[in-house]
Amino acid sequence: MLEIRRASMDDLTHLMDLYSSLTDEDLYMRFFVYHKVSEEEVRRILTQEDHITILACRDGKVVGEGSLYDNGEFSLVVRREHRRLGIGTRIVSSLISLAKEKGLPRVIFYTLPNNYPMIAIGRKLGFSLKFDDEEVVGSRAP
Template identity: 25%
Template sequence: MQVRIATQDDEAEIIRLLKEFMEFEKVDLLSDEEFRSVFTTVLAMPERMQFLVAETDQIVGMLTVLWGYSTWKGKPVATLEDVYVRPDMRGCGIATALLAHAFGLAKERGCARVDLVTETENYPAQALYKKAGFELVPRVPFTKKL
């Protein structure tokens, strides 16, 4: 298995995984045009965000890294989103490898920390993140749809 930063050639596979992930989370799918726009936007701004992919003979997992900055730490930070591995490939160390690669990139950029959020009831993901060294922090996430 190899973990790497996505390229333009990965468009169809990343869109496939994003669709699977959205179906898994039971959210409305974007249109094909919107998915292509998401992919193009991410690839156009590597200083702000990147897709990481894990592949064997095909791409089997992904995550999105958002690059930010902490005014409290005076250093860059990374936020991980869209951590997803195909159901038939779970338990094979793919998510762990994706996280490790993201940690390496964050260290290279001098990040003070790596953040992520998961759903309250997603216990398998929470176990994975704790095993990877994440700590539960006492915060309450808020969002506002626009």
């Protein structure tokens, strides 16, 4: 069973494990730069007040993470072996609900043109998509 919940500092090692499991390509899709995520970065994801981070957990293991920022932008990552199971869609749906609760006028994502799974989630959830050579921007009202 999949559980979607807010992240806390108690999740530090679980979130580090999630990011450690990702390939360089996965990390580039999430952060738009090639690098390994440091413990300090994960601490910021869990503690900075400009966003809310939620986790998707299955059998006590963090399998996905989504963060919604105060400006409506969100990010998403799902553990490779748990993709194509609807987890990303569930995370984004939860982020849309959080945006509505916060009274945000729009939710927005930026992704690369070859991030087909994120584009598919955007289409499925009714995002307006704008394509160019370097990025895809998805937006919608919550």
